[in-house]
Amino acid sequence: GAVVSQHPSRVICKSGTSVKIECRSLDFQATTMFWYRQFPKQSLMLMATSNEGSKATYEQGVEKDKFLINHASLTLSTLTVTSAHPEDSSFYICSARFPGVVTSPLHFGNGTRLTVT
Amino acid sequence: DAKTTQPPSMDCAEGRAANLPCNHSTISGNEYVYWYRQIHSQGPQYIIHGLKNNETNEMASLIITEDRKSSTLILPHATLRDTAVYYCIVRVNNEKLTFGTGTRLTIIP
Numbered sequence: 001g002a003v004v005s006q007h008p009s010r011v012i013c014k015s016g017t018s019v020k021i022e023c024r025s026l027d028f029q030a031t032t033m034f035w036y037r038q039f040p041k042q043s044l045m046l047m048a049t050s051n052e053g054s055k056a057t058y059e060q061g062v063e064k065d066k067f068l069i070n071h072a073s074l075t076l077s078t079l080t081v082t083s084a085h086p087e088d089s090s091f092y093i094c095s096a097r098f099p100g101v102v103t104s105p106l107h108f109g110n111g112t113r114l115t116v117t
Numbered sequence: 118d119a120k121t122t123q124p125p126s127m128d129c130a131e132g133r134a135a136n137l138p139c140n141h142s143t144i145s146g147n148e149y150v151y152w153y154r155q156i157h158s159q160g161p162q163y164i165i166h167g168l169k170n171n172e173t174n175e176m177a178s179l180i181i182t183e184d185r186k187s188s189t190l191i192l193p194h195a196t197l198r199d200t201a202v203y204y205c206i207v208r209v210n211n212e213k214l215t216f217g218t219g220t221r222l223t224i225i226p
Binding site for chain 2: 032043091093106108
């Protein structure tokens with residue numbers, strides 16, 4: 001069964017509004033979660049690393065004020081797309097790994113398809 | 118991270134073994150080979166990983182050459198549900214995985 005749950009699976013919003021996406025680790029605590037974005041027919045691009053209890057670290061070119069990440073608990077990270085625009089329409093995916101061993105595999109959520117109209 | 122090279126696409130007949138190659142000639146001694154796959158419109162799924170020994174699990178086998186410069190993922194009896202993009206990633210650990218373009222595997226009925 002799924003070990004990382006992502007919600008919602010699909011969302012449509014109007015340009016200028018904000019959208020929050022939740023990523024939960026099920027039955028394990030994840031001090032670190034990763035957020036990816038995938039445009040059609042492209043590969044996954046890492047956006048940011050979400051760290052429980054501290055600020056997220058963003059990849060080069062990702063606007064931290066636009067993509068707000070909060071990792072307030074050991075099982076929940078949220079990504080908020082603020083003032084969304086049509087070019088933010090994409091497939092957003094989170095991931096986490098079991099704690100303890102850094103070589104343990106990443107588990108991914110099923111993604112959130114965001115459409116901004 | 119070592120660079121990986123995979124064929125962009127492959128076909129395999131249903132029921133046959135699917136052998137997906139990956140070249141990683143610049144791999145360093147402490148880097149693992151990870152395989153993930155992404156079925157259309159879903160999040161990636163972990164398949165298997167290894168350091169230098171061959172590995173097998175319920176999903177697949179991973180064969181790593183002795184010099185570790187290449188590897189092959191083997192799906193022993195491919196089904197239609199194995200149609201996906203397969204990613205070979207070489208890293209020291211699973212932090213900040215970088216996905217390349219992968220191999221689009223199509224299972225033919």
